[in-house]
Amino acid sequence: MNFFTKAFWLQLSSPKTFYPVAGKLTPLFMAIALVLTVVGLYYGFVLAPPDYQQGDSYRIMFIHVPAAWMSMWIYVVMCVFAIIGMVWRTRLSDMMAGALAPTGAMFTFLALWTGALWGKPTWGTYWVWDARLTSELILLFLYFGFIALRAAIDDPQRAARASALLACVGVINVPIIYFSVKWWNTLHQGASVGLTQKATMEETMLSAMMIMTFAFWAYTFAVAFMRVRNEILEREKNSAWVAQTLSGDASSDSVSQDANVGENK
Amino acid sequence: MNLPQFLDMGHYAPYVWGSYGVTFGFMLIELILLITKRRSLIKSIARLARLNKQC
Numbered sequence: 001m002n003f004f005t006k007a008f009w010l011q012l013s014s015p016k017t018f019y020p021v022a023g024k025l026t027p028l029f030m031a032i033a034l035v036l037t038v039v040g041l042y043y044g045f046v047l048a049p050p051d052y053q054q055g056d057s058y059r060i061m062f063i064h065v066p067a068a069w070m071s072m073w074i075y076v077v078m079c080v081f082a083i084i085g086m087v088w089r090t091r092l093s094d095m096m097a098g099a100l101a102p103t104g105a106m107f108t109f110l111a112l113w114t115g116a117l118w119g120k121p122t123w124g125t126y127w128v129w130d131a132r133l134t135s136e137l138i139l140l141f142l143y144f145g146f147i148a149l150r151a152a153i154d155d156p157q158r159a160a161r162a163s164a165l166l167a168c169v170g171v172i173n174v175p176i177i178y179f180s181v182k183w184w185n186t187l188h189q190g191a192s193v194g195l196t197q198k199a200t201m202e203e204t205m206l207s208a209m210m211i212m213t214f215a216f217w218a219y220t221f222a223v224a225f226m227r228v229r230n231e232i233l234e235r236e237k238n239s240a241w242v243a244q245t246l247s248g249d250a251s252s253d254s255v256s257q258d259a260n261v262g263e264n265k
Numbered sequence: 266m267n268l269p270q271f272l273d274m275g276h277y278a279p280y281v282w283g284s285y286g287v288t289f290g291f292m293l294i295e296l297i298l299l300i301t302k303r304r305s306l307i308k309s310i311a312r313l314a315r316l317n318k319q320c
Contacts, residue, residue, distance in 0.1 A: 045271075056275035060284045067288065106291055114284040121280050219292060226299040233306045243314050246307055 036215035074104035082164035
């Protein structure tokens with residue numbers, strides 16, 4: 001199998017080919033997510049010491065930061081899929097964008113929720129209209145808009161194009177969220193971890209945070225694959241291969257033939 | 266550290282466990298919803314196949 005040929009990607013981007021591939025990958029990523037979560041929680045609650053200023057409340061960070069990172073990352077990936085779908089008209093790309101959106105919205109909400117519960121003991125308030133918090137809230141609304149727009153248009157192709165446009169316009173918000181703590185004076189603290197600087201925290205704390213990030217990442221893969229499989233089933237329920245895959249027994253031949261007839265009507 | 270001490274989280278229990286509970290709760294609910302959806306889809310497709318067979 002050559003990963004660098006156009007034919008390979010073209011074939012993989014057909015829902016029929018991708019359906020079993022996603023089915024095989026789902027339990028794998030779920031297992032990775034589960035193992036990493038257990039290890040991450042061990043690091044976060046057992047190995048990492050209490051913070052010298054915040055005591056134990058800082059342990060919220062081990063899910064707050066990964067959730068916030070995932071909320072932004074998923075949006076970018078969703079946008080990339082939307083653009084691919086727009087340019088090459090591959091149905092699967094649009095389905096992947098649609099499959100990622102609810103999970104992205106969930107992580108955005110969780111970043112806000114855990115942030116509020118962390119803000120109360122450390123800042124003395126659940127919420128402020130600070131640049132970081134506000135732009136993250138806008139991200140949540142962008143996700144809602146994307147999901148609602150896709151659901152509102154019946155024709156899948158038109159829905160894909162309209163929502164892709166929204167995703168591309170909205171992606172400008174992601175760097176705004178990321179750099180908001182630099183560009184404006186915010187109550188939210190600046191980044192403790194970055195690509196260009198040394199992390200300013202204890203090693204066990206950093207490990208816990210990174211392991212939880214990878215756990216969330218694997219989880220996202222698993223649920224996105226599950227959702228895209230559901231979407232494929234729903235859209236292709238009349239096709240012969242779906243009937244064949246699902247029944248998989250001796251009667252499948254006649255079923256698929258009949259399903260074929262149904263499709264041609 | 267003993268268990269009650271651990272659960273107390275240095276008096277930050279509602280904040281810490283409120284965060285973790287909701288996060289993992291949401292993830293679990295998402296999984297359950299996806300599995301339920303898949304089951305209902307499979308059921309409806311099987312029904313469709315049977316109907317096609319009868320015609």
